[in-house]
Amino acid sequence: xxxxxxxxxxxxxPINKDFDIGFDAIPAGPAYPICSSVARYYVTLLxxxxxxxxxxxxxxxxxxxxxxxxxxxxxxREVAENCFRNQFYLRFVGD
Numbered sequence: 192x193x194x195x196x197x198x199x200x201x202x203x204x205p206i207n208k209d210f211d212i213g214f215d216a217i218p219a220g221p222a223y224p225i226c227s228s229v230a231r232y233y234v235t236l237l238x239x240x241x242x243x244x245x246x247x248x249x250x251x252x253x254x255x256x257x258x259x260x261x262x263x264x265x266x267x268r269e270v271a272e273n274c275f276r277n278q279f280y281l282r283f284v285g286d
Contacts, residue, residue, distance in 0.1 A: 192231065195284040196267065198274055206279055214286075216264035218252035226252070232285040242275035 192214050198206040219227045225244045229235045237245060249268045253261040261268075274281050 192286045194229070194231075194286065196270065197282040197284070198270060199280050199282055201278070201280070203280075210266075212264060212267050215260060216267050218249065218255075218258050218261065223248040223252055229283050230285055234285065235283045237271075237274075237281045237283075239275040239278050239280070242271045242281055245281075246272050246275065 193211045194214070195209050195211055197209045200206060214231055217226045217229055225241055226248045246268060249261065249271070252258040271281055
């Protein structure tokens with residue numbers, strides 16, 4: 192199962208080509224509230240402020256043994272960081 196991910200501007204226009212990531216590419220659980228807010232089967236839109244927290248949570252999870260697989264899915268972290276630095280939005284479309 193996977194999300195389709197889209198980087199978009201404030202008007203909702205796509206910035207880049209959409210891409211897919213697996214559900215295991217983002218940590219979940221009470222310690223990661225922003226990451227956990229990305230719904231698996233619905234559409235979730237994160238704004239630049241949320242994306243800054245998303246990157247922080249992702250970085251923290253990547254150092255935890257139970258999330259050692261995250262280093263294989265670093266693309267989503269890099270895209271999220273680029274979005275918050277450039278004031279873009281990140282849309283996740285659930286499977």
